[in-house]
Amino acid sequence: MSDGAPRRVRVTADVRRLPASRTQPVRLASPHADAAADAVDDADAVYSRALRRTQLRLALGTVAGFVVVAVALTVAIAGIPELDRHDIGGVPLSWLLHAFAFYPVIFVFALLYARGAARNEQRYRTLRERE
Numbered sequence: 498m499s500d501g502a503p504r505r506v507r508v509t510a511d512v513r514r515l516p517a518s519r520t521q522p523v524r525l526a527s528p529h530a531d532a533a534a535d536a537v538d539d540a541d542a543v544y545s546r547a548l549r550r551t552q553l554r555l556a557l558g559t560v561a562g563f564v565v566v567a568v569a570l571t572v573a574i575a576g577i578p579e580l581d582r583h584d585i586g587g588v589p590l591s592w593l594l595h596a597f598a599f600y601p602v603i604f605v606f607a608l609l610y611a612r613g614a615a616r617n618e619q620r621y622r623t624l625r626e627r628e
Contacts, residue, residue: 541625548621552614559610566602574598 574580580591 544621544624548617551617551620555610555613555617559606559613563602563606566606567599570598570602571595 574591574594577591580594581589583590585593
């Protein structure tokens with residue numbers, strides 16, 4: 498601490514010693530507004546859980562589809578021996594396909610996922626606006 502920077506101090510409080518009014522949340526609304534707020538919070542929780550489940554389902558489906566296509570592409574490249582007979586710039590065609598054929602596949606799956614995620618979020622917003 499010789500560089501002149503202020504010394505850091507961690508400030509904590511023992512919650513057991515605080516009065517009950519300091520440990521409980523402050524509620525300023527009437528009981529009727531409280532019930533309405535709880536209903537909105539419950540609906541938001543249900544909608545956000547549904548959105549997370551939908552996004553997870555979309556992500557898992559996208560990853561599974563990508564793995565299937567990547568494995569199929571790898572098997573196809575390995576299973577076609579004629580690709581090794583053709584050279585481009587002294588490099589066998591199968592090597593070039595292994596090096597560069599996956600990028601368009603990744604790009605397509607990324608686009609599909611982004612469009613699906615945006616569609617899911619739009620559906621979520623539409624459901625929230627109906628309330």
